[in-house]
Amino acid sequence: MTVRRLVLVLCCLLATALLPASPQQGERRLVLAAGATTTVPPLTLGELRRAYLGMPVEKDGVRIVPLLNAGDPVLYQVFLQKIMFMSAPAYERRRLSGTLQGGGQRLREYETPGGLAAALLATPGAVTYMWAETVQATPGLREVQTLWRGRVE
Amino acid sequence: MARPRRVATVLRGFTARLLLGVLAIHAVLLPLLFGGVLYLVERTYQDQFVDHVRSDAHLLAVLAGQVERRWLQGVMEELVLSGHVLFVRLVDASGRVVAAAGEQDGPFREDFFFGQHGDGVYHIELPLLGGEAGGRRLRLGYDEAPARAQIARAWRRGLGLAAAYVFLTVVLVAFWGRRMSRPLLRLRQASRSIARGRFDESLDVESSLAEIRSLAEDLDHMRRELVSQARHLEHLAMHDPLTGLPNRALFRDRLRQALQASRRRPAPFAVFIIDLDRFKEINDTLGHNTGDRLLQQVASRLAAQVRDADTVARLGGDEFALLLPSLGREHAPAVARKIVDALAVPCRVEGRVLEVGASVGVALHPEHGASASDLMRRADVAMYAAKRDGCGFALYDPDLDRHSLQQLTLTSELRRAIERGELVVHYQPQLDLARGRISGVEALVRWQHPEHGPIPPDDFIPAAEQTGLIAPLTEAVLAAAVRDCRAWREAGHPLRLAVNLSAYSLRGDGAFERLGAIIRAGGLPRGTLVLELTESALLGIPLRVMEKLAFFEHLGVPISIDDFGSGYSPLMYLKRLPVCELKIGKSFVMEMARDDSDAAIVRGVAGLAHTLGLTVVAEGVEDARTLEMVRALGCDTAQGYHVGRPMPAGELLSWLRDRAG
Numbered sequence: 034m035t036v037r038r039l040v041l042v043l044c045c046l047l048a049t050a051l052l053p054a055s056p057q058q059g060e061r062r063l064v065l066a067a068g069a070t071t072t073v074p075p076l077t078l079g080e081l082r083r084a085y086l087g088m089p090v091e092k093d094g095v096r097i098v099p100l101l102n103a104g105d106p107v108l109y110q111v112f113l114q115k116i117m118f119m120s121a122p123a124y125e126r127r128r129l130s131g132t133l134q135g136g137g138q139r140l141r142e143y144e145t146p147g148g149l150a151a152a153l154l155a156t157p158g159a160v161t162y163m164w165a166e167t168v169q170a171t172p173g174l175r176e177v178q179t180l181w182r183g184r185v186e
Numbered sequence: 187m188a189r190p191r192r193v194a195t196v197l198r199g200f201t202a203r204l205l206l207g208v209l210a211i212h213a214v215l216l217p218l219l220f221g222g223v224l225y226l227v228e229r230t231y232q233d234q235f236v237d238h239v240r241s242d243a244h245l246l247a248v249l250a251g252q253v254e255r256r257w258l259q260g261v262m263e264e265l266v267l268s269g270h271v272l273f274v275r276l277v278d279a280s281g282r283v284v285a286a287a288g289e290q291d292g293p294f295r296e297d298f299f300f301g302q303h304g305d306g307v308y309h310i311e312l313p314l315l316g317g318e319a320g321g322r323r324l325r326l327g328y329d330e331a332p333a334r335a336q337i338a339r340a341w342r343r344g345l346g347l348a349a350a351y352v353f354l355t356v357v358l359v360a361f362w363g364r365r366m367s368r369p370l371l372r373l374r375q376a377s378r379s380i381a382r383g384r385f386d387e388s389l390d391v392e393s394s395l396a397e398i399r400s401l402a403e404d405l406d407h408m409r410r411e412l413v414s415q416a417r418h419l420e421h422l423a424m425h426d427p428l429t430g431l432p433n434r435a436l437f438r439d440r441l442r443q444a445l446q447a448s449r450r451r452p453a454p455f456a457v458f459i460i461d462l463d464r465f466k467e468i469n470d471t472l473g474h475n476t477g478d479r480l481l482q483q484v485a486s487r488l489a490a491q492v493r494d495a496d497t498v499a500r501l502g503g504d505e506f507a508l509l510l511p512s513l514g515r516e517h518a519p520a521v522a523r524k525i526v527d528a529l530a531v532p533c534r535v536e537g538r539v540l541e542v543g544a545s546v547g548v549a550l551h552p553e554h555g556a557s558a559s560d561l562m563r564r565a566d567v568a569m570y571a572a573k574r575d576g577c578g579f580a581l582y583d584p585d586l587d588r589h590s591l592q593q594l595t596l597t598s599e600l601r602r603a604i605e606r607g608e609l610v611v612h613y614q615p616q617l618d619l620a621r622g623r624i625s626g627v628e629a630l631v632r633w634q635h636p637e638h639g640p641i642p643p644d645d646f647i648p649a650a651e652q653t654g655l656i657a658p659l660t661e662a663v664l665a666a667a668v669r670d671c672r673a674w675r676e677a678g679h680p681l682r683l684a685v686n687l688s689a690y691s692l693r694g695d696g697a698f699e700r701l702g703a704i705i706r707a708g709g710l711p712r713g714t715l716v717l718e719l720t721e722s723a724l725l726g727i728p729l730r731v732m733e734k735l736a737f738f739e740h741l742g743v744p745i746s747i748d749d750f751g752s753g754y755s756p757l758m759y760l761k762r763l764p765v766c767e768l769k770i771g772k773s774f775v776m777e778m779a780r781d782d783s784d785a786a787i788v789r790g791v792a793g794l795a796h797t798l799g800l801t802v803v804a805e806g807v808e809d810a811r812t813l814e815m816v817r818a819l820g821c822d823t824a825q826g827y828h829v830g831r832p833m834p835a836g837e838l839l840s841w842l843r844d845r846a847g
Contacts, residue, residue: 110299119241123241183296186295
């Protein structure tokens with residue numbers, strides 16, 4: 034490596050560090066994901082909240098089956114803050130009381146992406162929240178809609 | 187140096203160890219417990235804060251989406267005035283602030299966790315919800331300080347509670363530790379008391395702990411066992427195991443107590459010494475078991491004859507003693523007679539009827555002595571007087587013949603002298619007149635009294651014969667003489683040995699056997715040992731006993747007749763007995779220089795002896811003239827001061843060497 038090339042590399046690194054980041058840099062997208070073969074339509078925020086509080090939601094003839102993605106704590110907190118508007122303990126209490134009062138089934142919870150993807154594929158009307166890049170990297174899944182876009186530091 | 191040692195001692199104590207143990211356990215458990223609780227409290231506060239922020243922001247987003255903008259500005263300012271919200275910003279889809287309330291410090295970085303960015307503000311952004319949203323977003327900054335203050339307060343209270351918990355634990359553990367260690371300290375003191383021999387102190391330890399109670403019970407049990415064993419040992423030390431009576435030590439102790447009591451309040455009392463008359467014969471003849479049973483019966487009889495306050499003791503062997511308080515001269519003889527009569531009744535032992543008489547000596551306090559030793563010694567003297575006189579009992583009388591008193595005292599001490607080995611054997615040389623050399627010695631017993639000096643045999647041999655002590659005395663002398671003679675022979679001096687035999691020592695069963703055993707054990711060649719019997723003694727020997735003298739001939743031990751001519755013995759004995767020698771008494775030999783008749787007797791005895799094939803020994807040769815005369819009159823051997831004085835065994839060898847040189 035010549036001296037000139039070394040100086041060039043250092044200048045590039047310095048410029049990268051000093052230049053302000055573009056608005057798009059570091060942004061992440063929270064999306065609603067479903068199996069690629071399902072016909073789950075986009076849901077309103079209210080429908081989504083009701084579904085994740087254990088209330089029955091049916092849209093366009095599809096009975097929505099919400100699945101909890103518990104593998105990523107940051108993702109979970111973003112979901113709670115942007116979709117459910119409550120803290121984790123409060124959500125747990127609401128889910129539990131909803132299940133007990135409504136007599137419905139508890140939401141299924143998945144710790145691993147593999148298990149969650151398999152459940153999405155196997156369950157008609159199943160939806161969950163995911164980072165967009167995870168959906169794109171997982172075969173057989175599709176984005177139903179974007180739920181939130183923003184920076185997570 | 188003392189302080190660190192004391193600290194170390196305290197740290198090794200039960201309470202300190204308990205405290206340290208509890209503190210060590212709490213050092214591990216307390217952080218886990220309180221730390222865990224406080225962590226959960228902290229998380230709860232944080233979650234409550236986040237829940238409040240999210241729901242509050244959601245409602246505001248819904249509200250903002252419904253109202254007009256001019257109303258919204260007022261709502262935003264009210265929010266800031268409430269104090270929970272630091273700032274509110276309404277931005278449009280391009281990010282431009284279209285409405286604002288409150289001051290925002292620093293950039294807006296949305297939080298998803300409590301304290302995520304450490305700036306003390308929880309930033310949250312929500313889109314306006316509802317028909318009037320239009321892509322606008324609401325940005326809010328909630329103050330985290332109140333939640334942090336609550337958390338800090340919870341930590342302070344938690345730590346305070348933990349400190350109080352630790353303090354109370356230490357106090358309670360110290361209290362209970364001391365409560366539990368107190369019985370242990372009491373046990374330690376008790377065990378030390380026991381180790382110091384203080385067994386009588388009862389062990390009283392109160393504790394709620396079963397282990398300590400059990401330990402205390404075990405220790406107390408051990409203490410009781412030690413008390414029991416100590417009493418048993420004390421009883422053994424102070425009592426005769428055969429009869430159960432007090433022994434000599436306890437009797438003397440009680441006698442001393444009686445003397446002390448008498449000094450405080452003068453009162454007479456009597457001391458009886460009782461000796462059984464024929465016990466030795468019974469013991470030797472029928473065996474020790476019979477003798478023991480007999481002693482037990484005698485003890486029972488004695489105990490039955492006295493009052494409860496009296497003391498009956500066995501001093502040893504067949505000797506008993508009584509201490510009779512408040513007994514004076516007027517009643518003592520009657521009690522003594524009662525004792526003698528009680529022991530005169532034959533005893534039935536193992537199917538045999540045994541007759542044992544008793545001799546009782548009585549000494550009275552204060553007239554016969556003021557000390558235990560005096561009283562016991564004088565009762566002993568009186569007992570020997572009773573035995574000698576055959577009168578059953580005798581009261582000590584200081585006005586009796588002084589010689590008799592000395593003799594009686596001597597006799598009582600002779601028994602102990604034999605036991606203690608105070609008697610020694612001296613040897614007087616005998617000269618073979620034909621060859622002119624020392625051919626033998628005669629063994630003569632001497633008593634070296636520790637207080638009175640040398641006591642001549644004539645003073646104690648008769649007493650020994652009267653009291654039966656002659657048998658053990660003869661056996662002791664014979665054993666010593668045989669042992670010495672063997673030593674001389676091994677040293678190159680083959681001397682003949684003559685030992686005097688009292689007729690009394692041949693009485694009683696087993697006498698011949700015991701003498702024979704000593705002779706066999708000595709291993710002297712046949713004819714070396716000669717037993718001398720006085721002519722007068724021969725007269726006292728029953729015919730059946732005399733016939734048994736042939737027993738000695740079988741052992742190679744011939745008989746010599748001592749003091750021949752001084753008694754009235756029939757010459758028939760010379761034919762019947764295994765006699766080898768006649769010894770002419772010194773009364774004839776010493777006087778024959780002045781009295782021709784004595785010289786004639788000496789010549790006649792020598793002639794008779796030679797005719798019968800016997801040798802003749804002339805005793806009492808104290809000068810050269812006498813020596814020449816006995817040689818001329820036909821005696822074979824001379825003995826007397828002119829030949830040599832009696833001397834100890836050790837001196838004899840050097841004397842022989844000097845003479846040979």
